[in-house]
Amino acid sequence: MAQIIDGKKISQDIKDELKEKVTALKDTGTEVALAVIQVGNDPASSVYVRNKKKACEYIGIRSLSYELPEETTEDALIELIEKLNKDETVNGILVQLPVPKHIDPDKIIRTISPEKDVDGFHPQNVGKLVIGEEGFVSCTPAGVIQLLKRSGIEISGKNCVVVGRSNIVGKPMALLMLRENATVTIAHSKTKNLKELCQTADILIVAIGKPQFITADYVKEGAVVIDVGIHRDENNKLCGDVRYEEVAEKASAITPVPGGVGPMTIAMLMSNCVESLDRE
């Protein structure tokens, strides 16, 4: 049976380390502040935003909350971001995704100052990741690296297949694994022989957005399987992109859903906020 990679425990460890750091910073008169913007009332987004605020509270980060109505215009949102960009007391800014359809997420991401882009989505931060310069890194992929490292899983020299090529998970995930000296392949909806390709992976990272798509026959005996997906099944129970029960019997280590990658997203967001101070 596989080692279960406990994202809840690892994210708690990270939050505890950050809390210590933030407490010490406070003693020197330095405060960390994060502005969280949500447009509309998507129920899942409301849960994530609430959890981000709770994490801020736990660590000692000041959180500024902007809950804007669904009909907020793109211009009004841009105006708010520009105001926060100029506010010297705010270190980090994030707009919870998805935004309503009438708002262009790419335009919004580009409006956030790269120095305050704690989500790591701004093209300038993505570019820094590509060329190996220090910048903010997207929280979910950064969280996966922490899960692997803190679980004692060797990355260097391993064959890694990343299934999914989104800008916020798949692509940065592949770049981070490359930075850790893995041999990386990105698979996507047009990939031929996906199953055979996945079977070559020592580390299989799945961010495909299809509930329970990856079955045991996609997985090499002893592989490490990281599930980035999050869905509700027909019984309204949370599940991932991976068929957990059967894959756990074949893998050497696996992340559960819930309690795997998800909680790491928020821990790494907190880490980026604290890190933003070192960049000033």
Ligand SMILES: Nc1nc2c(c(=O)[nH]1)N[C@@H](CN(C=O)c1ccc(C(=O)N[C@@H](CCC(=O)O)C(=O)O)cc1)CN2
């Ligand atoms: N601006 C952003 N928007 C979105 C991001 C992001 O990083 N920045 N990522 C996702 C949502 N997300 C954070 O925002 C997120 C997703 C899942 C979890 C999490 O802890 N999941 C739990 C289950 C929680 C539940 O009960 O639903 C788990 O997997 O154990 C945290 C954050 C899209 N939008």
